Amino acid sequence: MIDTKDILETINMIREENLDIRTVTVGISLFDCVSDDKNRLLNNIYEKITRTAEKLVPICNELEKTYGIPIINKRVSVTPLSLVGGKLDSEGYVQAAQMLDRAAETLGINFIGGFGALVHKGSTKCEDALIDAIPEALASTKMVCSSVNVATTKAGINMDAIAKMGSIIKKTAYLTRENNSIGCAKLVVFANVPEDNPFMAGAFHGVGEPDAIINVGVSGPGVVSSAIRRAGNCNLSELAEVIKKQSFKITRVGQLIAREASNRMNIPFGIVDLSLAPTPAIGDSVADILESMGLETCGTHGTTAALAMLNDAVKKGGVMASSHVGGLSGAFIPVSEDAGMIAAVEKGVLSIEKLEAMTAVCSVGLDMIAVPGDTSEAVICGIIADEISIGVANTKTTAVRIIPAYNKNVGDSIDFGGLLGTAPIMQLRKESPEIFINRGGRIPAPIHSLKN
Amino acid sequence: MKTKAVISVTGKDNVGIIAKVSNVCSEYGANIIDVSQTVLKEYFAMIMLVEIDSLTLPFTEFVDRVAIIGKELGLEIHAMHEDIFDSMHKI
Numbered sequence: 001m002i003d004t005k006d007i008l009e010t011i012n013m014i015r016e017e018n019l020d021i022r023t024v025t026v027g028i029s030l031f032d033c034v035s036d037d038k039n040r041l042l043n044n045i046y047e048k049i050t051r052t053a054e055k056l057v058p059i060c061n062e063l064e065k066t067y068g069i070p071i072i073n074k075r076v077s078v079t080p081l082s083l084v085g086g087k088l089d090s091e092g093y094v095q096a097a098q099m100l101d102r103a104a105e106t107l108g109i110n111f112i113g114g115f116g117a118l119v120h121k122g123s124t125k126c127e128d129a130l131i132d133a134i135p136e137a138l139a140s141t142k143m144v145c146s147s148v149n150v151a152t153t154k155a156g157i158n159m160d161a162i163a164k165m166g167s168i169i170k171k172t173a174y175l176t177r178e179n180n181s182i183g184c185a186k187l188v189v190f191a192n193v194p195e196d197n198p199f200m201a202g203a204f205h206g207v208g209e210p211d212a213i214i215n216v217g218v219s220g221p222g223v224v225s226s227a228i229r230r231a232g233n234c235n236l237s238e239l240a241e242v243i244k245k246q247s248f249k250i251t252r253v254g255q256l257i258a259r260e261a262s263n264r265m266n267i268p269f270g271i272v273d274l275s276l277a278p279t280p281a282i283g284d285s286v287a288d289i290l291e292s293m294g295l296e297t298c299g300t301h302g303t304t305a306a307l308a309m310l311n312d313a314v315k316k317g318g319v320m321a322s323s324h325v326g327g328l329s330g331a332f333i334p335v336s337e338d339a340g341m342i343a344a345v346e347k348g349v350l351s352i353e354k355l356e357a358m359t360a361v362c363s364v365g366l367d368m369i370a371v372p373g374d375t376s377e378a379v380i381c382g383i384i385a386d387e388i389s390i391g392v393a394n395t396k397t398t399a400v401r402i403i404p405a406y407n408k409n410v411g412d413s414i415d416f417g418g419l420l421g422t423a424p425i426m427q428l429r430k431e432s433p434e435i436f437i438n439r440g441g442r443i444p445a446p447i448h449s450l451k452n
Numbered sequence: 453m454k455t456k457a458v459i460s461v462t463g464k465d466n467v468g469i470i471a472k473v474s475n476v477c478s479e480y481g482a483n484i485i486d487v488s489q490t491v492l493k494e495y496f497a498m499i500m501l502v503e504i505d506s507l508t509l510p511f512t513e514f515v516d517r518v519a520i521i522g523k524e525l526g527l528e529i530h531a532m533h534e535d536i537f538d539s540m541h542k543i
Contacts, residue, residue: 002458002534004488004499006541011460011530065512068532249540256539 017222025198027205077203078114097137113203138183139175145201151191157443166381177406180414191391213270218254247317273327274318278338280421287340299350308361330363336423365398370423382433463527
């Protein structure tokens with residue numbers, strides 16, 4: 001017999017503390033869709049996606065009911081389109097994005113990722129055409145997400161690509177200006193991008209992956225912050241243990257759902273992403289965890305240390321709970337998607353500089369940050385270059401998902417609704433890094449001895 | 453080994469809860485193997501362990517039937533496959 005206390009704890013986690021499976025993502029290879037005929041290529045892509053992930057939504061619904069745990073998002077990630085587009089021009093890539101959107105609609109999923117390119121050392125003609133198509137592609141689709149990897153620790157940083165992304169982000173913001181520049185919420189620039197990440201906007205199906213695979217992302221900031229509050233006045237060694245135990249439990253549920261989804265869909269299990277992914281719901285916040293650890297407001301001095309400890313404990317607890325761990329794995333700090341982060345920005349405590357420091361010790365990067373609509377391309381490139389450097393120098397993934405919200409200024413906020421939440425416009429420095437950015441070229445890969 | 457599910461009932465105490473939940477179980481072939489009850493302040497929690505191998509309808513539909521009883525009684529009643537508890541609490 002399972003212990004009554006354990007049963008009640010699980011039920012309480014799900015009903016009161018917002019424990020959920022954030023996403024079940026099916027990765028699908030598109031290499032066998034390749035054709036030199038555009039229509040045939042697009043039809044092959046549509047057919048492969050809708051056939052492979054046909055059962056994703058019904059099976060997730062079945063799993064939700066069987067185990068009594070919500071599965072918030074059902075998603076598909078595909079091979080970066082630029083690797084299978086062949087001779088498509090920009091217009092062709094826009095049509096390909098629309099085809100992905102149609103496939104997503106047919107499947108009834110929430111997002112589809114993989115409209116992207118890997119250009120960390122340089123770009124091919126295909127990749128240039130795809131990147132040029134991003135603004136129009138995101139403006140003319142609902143569920144398509146795009147990512148571009150502009151740096152790796154081994155290759156260094158492609159500053160030409162960063163310069164280009166500054167202009168692409170501005171253009172995307174403009175083309176989706178009627179909807180708070182929402183296109184930028186579906187576009188992310190990476191360093192050291194993982195190839196098996198189930199989370200959007202950065203999910204794609206890497207070249208080393210099999211034909212299809214199931215990756216699962218868990219959530220549960222509410223579970224961790226409640227446990228920290230219950231732990232009371234203990235020291236940080238003891239607190240790390242509390243976090244590890246909760247992380248283990250959360251991840252085990254992810255592993256169970258991943259295994260069952262894999263069995264029922266007959267698609268191999270890839271990884272569980274050990275994530276603490278917040279939502280705008282009250283009590284489902286990573287900032288709330290940091291504050292329950294003892295910070296008056298997230299973003300104050302001590303935040304980086306608290307976050308580093310949290311992130312490490314989440315990984316240590318989670319890694320034993322799953323047979324394969326991957327993706328981004330760590331605490332996420334998307335500003336607009338986290339009620340506590342939003343409050344901290346509005347209070348003037350959480351700045352972009354602090355967020356940047358926080359990304360050095362946790363998952364991903366400057367995520368869902370809204371900035372004034374008149375921010376120059378050069379400043380956006382500077383923000384990207386700074387964040388990407390942190391990833392490259394520290395051999396970790398970092399990313400930027402920034403929204404220069406058209407016609408908005410500091411003091412305004414933009415509301416995307418749903419999981420994307422509400423973003424207060426953040427203050428930036430105005431001094432220009434333009435000459436530095438316009439130098440172009442590549443920042444060489446960092447040395448990995450003489451560490452200091 | 454038989455497949456089991458946990459039916460949890462939480463809410464304000466009420467007459468006839470166990471009878472109604474047991475009725476649903478017998479109607480659809482769920483064999484009750486254990487019942488435990490805890491009282492938390494004025495609220496109470498009942499946990500019922502049932503075998504679901506001989507269910508006369510798919511488990512997901514059984515979950516719906518159980519939830520309907522909960523709505524009728526104004527209580528939270530949920531049936532969940534035991535694997536979620538095992539995976540979370542057993543190494």
